[in-house]
Amino acid sequence: MTSLVATSAARRRKDRVARAMLALGTGIALVPLGLxxxxxxRKGLGAWSWHFFTTDPTGSFLGDPGGIRSAIVGTVVIVALAALMAVPLGVGVALYLTEFGRDGRLARGVRFLIDVMTGVPSIVFGLFIYISLVVTGIAGSFAGWKGSIALALLMLPVVARAAEVVLLLVPQSLREAAFALGAPRWKVVFSVVVPTALPGILTGTLLAVARAAGETAPLLFTAAIVNGTTLNLGDRMNSLPAQIFQDVGQAQDRLVARAWGAALALVAMILLLTLVARLLQKRNRLA
Structure with a gap:
C-alpha cells in the first residue's frame, strides 16, 4: 500500500510539472501573437474612419491618399471566385478518395499530389499563372479572374484534405443502413454522407478562404494593383494584400498609416472567418 501511495504521489508531481511546462509553452507562444x-x-486604429472604408485610393502622394474601398471589394470578389472554383473541386476530390478510390493506386497518387501542393509556396502558384496566362496574353493581360485561379490552386489542397478527414469520420453504419434500404451509391453519398459531413466541410472551406485572403504574391503577379473600384474580373483589380504591399514602403506617413489600417482590416476579416469556422466545428462536435 505504501508503494502505491508513493507511486501515486510521484505521478501527481510529474503531472503538475507537465501541466506547468505546457502552460509555460502556451504562454510563450501567445506572447508574439499578443504583441x-x-x-x-496601436498603428491601425488611428487610420480607421468612415472615409477610410468608403473611398478609393487617390494615388496622390501629397494630398488626400484616400481609403481602401477598392481593396476590400477586390479581395472579396477575387476570393469569392476562387472559392467557387476550389471548393466544389476539392470536395469532389475528397469524395472520390473516401467513397470510390479509397486505397487504390490512383487514389494514392492523388493524395501524394495533394500533399505536394500543400507544401508549394504561394508565389509559385502566382508565377505559374503569370507565365501561363499573363505573359502569353490569354484573354488580355493582368485580370482579377487570373488572380482567382492562383488563389484557387492554393485553396484546393486545403479544402480537399479537410473534406477528406471529415468524410472519413462519417460512421460506416450510416452508409450500410442506406445500402440496406436499396439506395444506390451516388444517392448514399449525396443524401447521407455529404449532409452529415457538411459542417466540417464548411469549416475547412472557411479556413482555406482565410488563408487565401491574406496572400500577396499570387495577386501581384496576376491581378496587379489599381486605385479604382471595379467588379469586372476581366480587368486589373485591387486587393488588401497588394494595397498593403504598395503603401508600406512609401515615404509619406499617411500612406504608411493607410497600410497599417488595411493590415488591421485584413486581420479582422481573417479573424472573423476563423471564428465562424471554429463555431461550425464546435457545432459539428456537439452534434
Missing part, C-alpha cells in the same frame, strides 16, 4: 495584435491595433 502583433497590440502593435496592429
Amino acid at each position: 502583433i495584435l497590440y502593435y496592429l491595433l
Whole structure:
C-alpha cells in the first residue's frame, strides 16, 4: 500500500510539472501573437474612419491618399471566385478518395499530389499563372479572374484534405443502413454522407478562404494593383494584400498609416472567418 501511495504521489508531481511546462509553452507562444495584435491595433486604429472604408485610393502622394474601398471589394470578389472554383473541386476530390478510390493506386497518387501542393509556396502558384496566362496574353493581360485561379490552386489542397478527414469520420453504419434500404451509391453519398459531413466541410472551406485572403504574391503577379473600384474580373483589380504591399514602403506617413489600417482590416476579416469556422466545428462536435 505504501508503494502505491508513493507511486501515486510521484505521478501527481510529474503531472503538475507537465501541466506547468505546457502552460509555460502556451504562454510563450501567445506572447508574439499578443504583441502583433497590440502593435496592429496601436498603428491601425488611428487610420480607421468612415472615409477610410468608403473611398478609393487617390494615388496622390501629397494630398488626400484616400481609403481602401477598392481593396476590400477586390479581395472579396477575387476570393469569392476562387472559392467557387476550389471548393466544389476539392470536395469532389475528397469524395472520390473516401467513397470510390479509397486505397487504390490512383487514389494514392492523388493524395501524394495533394500533399505536394500543400507544401508549394504561394508565389509559385502566382508565377505559374503569370507565365501561363499573363505573359502569353490569354484573354488580355493582368485580370482579377487570373488572380482567382492562383488563389484557387492554393485553396484546393486545403479544402480537399479537410473534406477528406471529415468524410472519413462519417460512421460506416450510416452508409450500410442506406445500402440496406436499396439506395444506390451516388444517392448514399449525396443524401447521407455529404449532409452529415457538411459542417466540417464548411469549416475547412472557411479556413482555406482565410488563408487565401491574406496572400500577396499570387495577386501581384496576376491581378496587379489599381486605385479604382471595379467588379469586372476581366480587368486589373485591387486587393488588401497588394494595397498593403504598395503603401508600406512609401515615404509619406499617411500612406504608411493607410497600410497599417488595411493590415488591421485584413486581420479582422481573417479573424472573423476563423471564428465562424471554429463555431461550425464546435457545432459539428456537439452534434
